[in-house]
Amino acid sequence: METRRSSTIADSLSDRDLIMIGENLRLRLHDKAGSETIIQNRRYHLRSYPKCFEGTELIDWLVLHEEVFNRQNAIASMQKLLEKNIIHHVCDDHQFKDERLYYRFRVDDETFHTNVEVDVLLEGERLRYLLHAEYGSLFRDYTPHKSQKTFKCFLGSDLVTWFVQQGRAGFRPEAEASCRKLLENGVIRHVTDDHHFKDQKIFYQFRLDALNVKIGDLCDENDASSISHTTKANFHVDGSSIDKNTRPITDEDLLTKPVDKTGSVLKKPITLKELRDPNAPYVKKNIKIIRDNVGFGFVVRGKAPVYVQTVDPNGPGYAAGLKAGQVIVSINNQCVLEWSHTEVADLIVQYPTTINLIIMTAIQDE
Known part of the structure; x- marks a missing residue:
């Protein structure tokens, strides 16, 4: 069942989801409140490597915190983050391995290619992490009419109030505009996708809270051998495979x-x-x-x-x-x-x- 769940979730994850999942992992590994400091400045052969982590240490941490099914699943999942340029080997010499090799998040060494949309995704995930860590009372469970309970929701008006109180916006319309940008970029969503963001008592949810993913969900448990070969497959817009010899669409x-x-x-x-x-x-x-x-x-x-x-x-x-x-x-x-x-x-x-x-x-x- 766990393998089937992972495969289903992995198929539904977009590149934007992977960026937010990677940023959440980075924030957790940097968190000094934790008992383990996985990301740290390291030295090897008289050379310094700032803000990096060991492949083996990270896999130990993922297994300990039940983020993965097993070590092979951890390798495959982290390899997916590497292929998406979210992490990399410090010298770009290795794929992700369960070895004492140094890796780093590209956000930490400023080699991560960003644009306006990516910046919103990163800031949105940092906001979610902060709210859950220090302002948990903002969240509540919500059961829409004749529907299943939705967990970790918040009211639009409550988030706007928080933005103003924390000085992230000078007034409510400015805060509402910031929250609309989060929704437009897929960071948050209306619980039933019926509304854009409004400064009203309407329930919203962070996308990663809705997905409820673990690192091991990034790929199938048995996907390590094939993950690097799937990124360039050709697909129709509906997801079905196509013949490489299909005639291209012309202006006519x-x-x-x-x-x-x-x-x-x-x-x-x-x-x-x-x-x-x-x-x-x-x-x-x-x-x-x-x-x-x-x-x-x-x-x-x-x-x-x-x-x-x-x-x-x-x-x-x-x-x-x-x-x-x-x-x-x-x-x-x-x-x-x-x-x-x-x-x-x-x-x-x-x-x-x-x-x-x-x-x-x-x-x-x-």
């Missing part, structure tokens, strides 16, 4: 590619009214796509609004983060919310190299 396909027999990829109809509602459970994102020699690599459908129907998994749209089901709000600063997909396609093909999209997507699909 923006208009002419037939829609799949199942019709629209949208889970439900979307109206302009709900997209324009600032409290609707949708988030905006900027996506920059640089055209390759066959096109931008996606197909649009719909009218007021236009949405992404298909994305070529080998094309530039997919590489930029575009996904099926996302609504196109604007193209190179031109609002297209009320346009048809033929008008949007005609506009896109006018740009020979680059398009800057603003898209909207449902929070629950993030």
Whole structure:
């Protein structure tokens, strides 16, 4: 059962989840309140290695704290963090091993590549860690109507009050805006994904509290031998495997590619009214796509609004983060919310190299 649980969770974890899980582990290992100091300055052959940990010591710690099923599971899970560039060998000479080798979190040596979104994820996890450690009374359990109990929840108004009291915001609207950013980046969520963040008595939950993951859940217990070979597999937007020889999506396909027999990829109809509602459970994102020699690599459908129907998994749209089901709000600063997909396609093909999209997507699909 434990192996099945780990496999199921591992499949559902995104890169954003791994960043937050890695940061939580880093914070715990740095915590001086613990009896073991795993991360410390070390010396070897007269050379200093600041803020690092030993592979064997860390695995001992993970086993002791029941974070993993066994040592092999620990190796595979930490290797996954290494492959995502969250940790690395201090000289970048080794994969993760159960040996007296030194490793370090890239955040600690400032080699972790960040951007605005990643900064929000890191700060959000540090906030969660602080709240659980010192302000546990903020959390409570909540049972939605005719639903299972949800643990470690908090009221939106309580978090806003805490932000103001701690000086993280000067006034409540500023605090609410900060919390909305946390939700838009997947750090927190409404317990049933029905609301954006509001300064109201509405229950929210940190995503990692909802997942309730352990380090051993990052991969299957028996996955150590194959984990390094799975990262470059090709998949359709729905997760199914594809043939590497599949014809790429060209600019002509923006208009002419037939829609799949199942019709629209949208889970439900979307109206302009709900997209324009600032409290609707949708988030905006900027996506920059640089055209390759066959096109931008996606197909649009719909009218007021236009949405992404298909994305070529080998094309530039997919590489930029575009996904099926996302609504196109604007193209190179031109609002297209009320346009048809033929008008949007005609506009896109006018740009020979680059398009800057603003898209909207449902929070629950993030």
